[in-house]
Amino acid sequence: MLESLKEEVLAANVDIERQELAKLTWGNVSGIDRERGLIVIKPSGVPYSKLKIADMVVIDLENRKVEGALRPSVDAITHVLLYRAFPQIGGIVHTHSPCAVAFSQALREIPCLGSTHADHFLGPIPLARVLTPEEIREDYEGNTAKVILERFAGLDPLDMPAVLVAHHAPFIWGRSAREALKNAVALESVADMALKTLALNPAAPLIPEHMLKEHHDRKHGPGARYGQESP
Ligand SMILES: [Zn+2]
Numbered sequence: 001m002l003e004s005l006k007e008e009v010l011a012a013n014v015d016i017e018r019q020e021l022a023k024l025t026w027g028n029v030s031g032i033d034r035e036r037g038l039i040v041i042k043p044s045g046v047p048y049s050k051l052k053i054a055d056m057v058v059i060d061l062e063n064r065k066v067e068g069a070l071r072p073s074v075d076a077i078t079h080v081l082l083y084r085a086f087p088q089i090g091g092i093v094h095t096h097s098p099c100a101v102a103f104s105q106a107l108r109e110i111p112c113l114g115s116t117h118a119d120h121f122l123g124p125i126p127l128a129r130v131l132t133p134e135e136i137r138e139d140y141e142g143n144t145a146k147v148i149l150e151r152f153a154g155l156d157p158l159d160m161p162a163v164l165v166a167h168h169a170p171f172i173w174g175r176s177a178r179e180a181l182k183n184a185v186a187l188e189s190v191a192d193m194a195l196k197t198l199a200l201n202p203a204a205p206l207i208p209e210h211m212l213k214e215h216h217d218r219k220h221g222p223g224a225r226y227g228q229e230s231p
Helices: 003-018 076-085 098-105 115-120 133-151 177-200 209-220
Strands: 028-033 038-041 057-060 065-067 091-094 162-165 170-174
Touching (some): 003 091, 028 076, 038 076, 076 091, 076 133, 076 170, 098 162, 115 177, 115 209
């Protein structure tokens, strides 16, 4: 069941390591089949180089396992709750990519300082609030999704396909697992650029609003003119 989605999710998980977005097993990718309401996700704790298509775990939107011999990623409930809240998205990536983590740990949003950032993300990368001790005790992974969704009140998840979890790391998404992985690569790259910019000039100004909108709209707006026409 869901063979092509499993292949896409497997390839995106392998790309976490290939793109140097996480060491060891500090990351996971999932993808959803919206018609069936089923999610394919990485199994917990299996190294990327050893992952096989048969290892992929299928869960439903109630976080119940539907197929697969292995346990799903411990972050599965976070993925499930994001899919439930954001019907526009089709894939989710979680990594511990170091430059994005630096902002999570510093409890700072990633400011939008230039056009590379604006091409992918419409504004600063939001930071979700720190979880309370009760929230961690009661349901750590579920409440991680809760604080992300709190922060996204009024934000469009396709205009802003990433969030920083305080003291933790980013979650990134897209219309597919493949697109989510691409956004994860872009996020780490813009975090790296922002760190270097702020090291050179801690008072570096934000990109002007008109330039932010122009860069984002030419890739994502109704009159998008970046790349080739889709078939
Ligand atoms: Zn994590």
